[in-house]
Amino acid sequence: MNQKKVSVIIPAYNAANYIERCLDSIIGQTYKNLEIIVIDDGSKDNTREKVEKYSAENSAVRYAYQENTGAAGARNNGISLVSGDYITFCDSDDTLIPSFIETLVGECEKGADMAVAGYMNITEEGRVLAKRSISEKPLGIYANVATCGKLYRTEFVKKADLRFLKGATLFEDSYFTLKAYNSAEKIGVSSMIGYQIYENPASVTRTTGKSMAVVDSVIETFGKIKADITPKDKEIFDYFLIKSAIYTILFSCKGAEKKDLYSGFDKLFAWVDNNTEGKNRYINPIVNNGEIFSVRFVVWGFRLLKALGLAKLAVLIYSKI
Numbered sequence: 485m486n487q488k489k490v491s492v493i494i495p496a497y498n499a500a501n502y503i504e505r506c507l508d509s510i511i512g513q514t515y516k517n518l519e520i521i522v523i524d525d526g527s528k529d530n531t532r533e534k535v536e537k538y539s540a541e542n543s544a545v546r547y548a549y550q551e552n553t554g555a556a557g558a559r560n561n562g563i564s565l566v567s568g569d570y571i572t573f574c575d576s577d578d579t580l581i582p583s584f585i586e587t588l589v590g591e592c593e594k595g596a597d598m599a600v601a602g603y604m605n606i607t608e609e610g611r612v613l614a615k616r617s618i619s620e621k622p623l624g625i626y627a628n629v630a631t632c633g634k635l636y637r638t639e640f641v642k643k644a645d646l647r648f649l650k651g652a653t654l655f656e657d658s659y660f661t662l663k664a665y666n667s668a669e670k671i672g673v674s675s676m677i678g679y680q681i682y683e684n685p686a687s688v689t690r691t692t693g694k695s696m697a698v699v700d701s702v703i704e705t706f707g708k709i710k711a712d713i714t715p716k717d718k719e720i721f722d723y724f725l726i727k728s729a730i731y732t733i734l735f736s737c738k739g740a741e742k743k744d745l746y747s748g749f750d751k752l753f754a755w756v757d758n759n760t761e762g763k764n765r766y767i768n769p770i771v772n773n774g775e776i777f778s779v780r781f782v783v784w785g786f787r788l789l790k791a792l793g794l795a796k797l798a799v800l801i802y803s804k805i
Contacts, residue, residue: 487517490585491568491638494522495558499576500529502682507538507545509579509680515586520545522576523562526552531576556648556656559631563641572635577684584678588635591672597640598664599672600625601633603679613683616776620673622717623766624774625665626724631657633679636664644668649708653701655728662724663713696740696748702732703755710759722760723767727779729756730786737803745803749796 492510496503503522510520522535524547532547539545550561559573570589574580584601591599602617618624618633628634636646644667649659665671706725715721729752737745766773769784789795 487515488569488589489517489519489567490515490570490572490589490635491519491521491562491566492585493559493562493566493571493573494520494576495525495555495562495573496522496527496531496535496576497525497552497555497558498527498529498531500527500531500534502577502684503531503534504538506574506576506579507535509581510574511538511542511544512582513580513585514582515589518544518585519566519568521562521565522547523558524549525554525558526550553650554656556650556652559648559660560650563647566638569638570635571638571641573631574679575631575681577682578632579680579682581676581678581680583676585635587674587676587678588672591674592635592637594672596637596670596672597668598634598636599674600628601674601679602677603628603633603681604677605681605683607683615677617675617677618673619774621772621774622720623723624673625671626720627775627779629658629661629665629724631660632681634661634664640664640668649705652705652708653698654732655702655705655709658724658728659705659709659712662709662721666713666716666721696736696744698732698736699748699752702729703752706755706759719761719764719766722764723783725760726756726764726767726787727783729753730783733799734782734802737799740803742800745800746796749799753790 494506524531535547539547548565550558563571570592572585588599588601600618604615605613607613616627618628644663646660646664649656733749733752767784767787769781786795789798
């Protein structure tokens with residue numbers, strides 16, 4: 485029986501230092517019927533030369549160039565070019581373990597529209613910093629709303645009109661993932677920790693958002709998420725928005741002036757309070773609903789401090805640490 489084809493979309497911007505590592509991990513998959521599409525998002529280095537060397541030696545590798553629009557636009561462009569039965573995404577500075585695609589295809593072949601796996605954070609030297617597996621409990625898949633670690637039926641992507649949100653500063657990939665989670669009839673969950681995220685201090689993920697100026701863009705993105713996606717479980721959906729707002733503030737507050745911090749805090753949580761329900765059964769540090777304890781505790785503790793009127797002061801102190 486012929487293997488179904490899997491299209492791997494790789495957005496690349498000035499990726500010459502690590503694109504070979506990424507491509508080697510995909511070419512080395514145990515699953516062999518692959519189409520590897522590298523979307524060069526206006527690179528200024530020799531990304532093109534390195535990718536075209538691979539494509540000259542391996543017909544599965546395709547190179548496409550676009551003017552710089554960001555990762556969301558590159559991924560959307562990649563979706564329009566696929567010919568495979570399945571789609572997965574890999575950032576150009578990350579890698580996949582050898583059995584990643586084979587395992588997730590196996591999950592989808594059980595009748596799922598998409599499949600989700602865990603991920604690990606590692607240093608450039610290969611030292612594992614953290615591992616995150618995905619639970620089948622209610623919040624399990626919501627532990628991974630980024631692009632990484634997923635496989636989709638191409639037919640499902642097209643039917644649900646899944647696209648990444650261009651122009652967003654943060655959560656443009658969460659928009660795609662949340663729409664997929666709430667559109668899919670069945671989601672396969674694998675215990676595999678198969679996606680490897682390299683901790684590159686200069687990457688977009690590590691540098692974008694470290695300023696309170698990001699708040700306006702996040703509110704705009706949250707608004708589009710809420711307007712465009714019909715949740716299967718509103719409390720889970722609200723939990724995602726609440727948790728994401730909390731971590732946005734904690735990530736963005738470092739070094740912020742008190743005035744800017746308080747202004748951004750008030751603006752962001754005014755939106756959250758107006759667009760989510762006050763009570764939420766998933767905000768509970770005791771009950772394991774699929775989130776790790778540290779995250780459950782942070783969300784619960786922040787909400788408690790906010791109810792007591794102490795959250796802004798706590799964030800201000802945290803910003804100075």
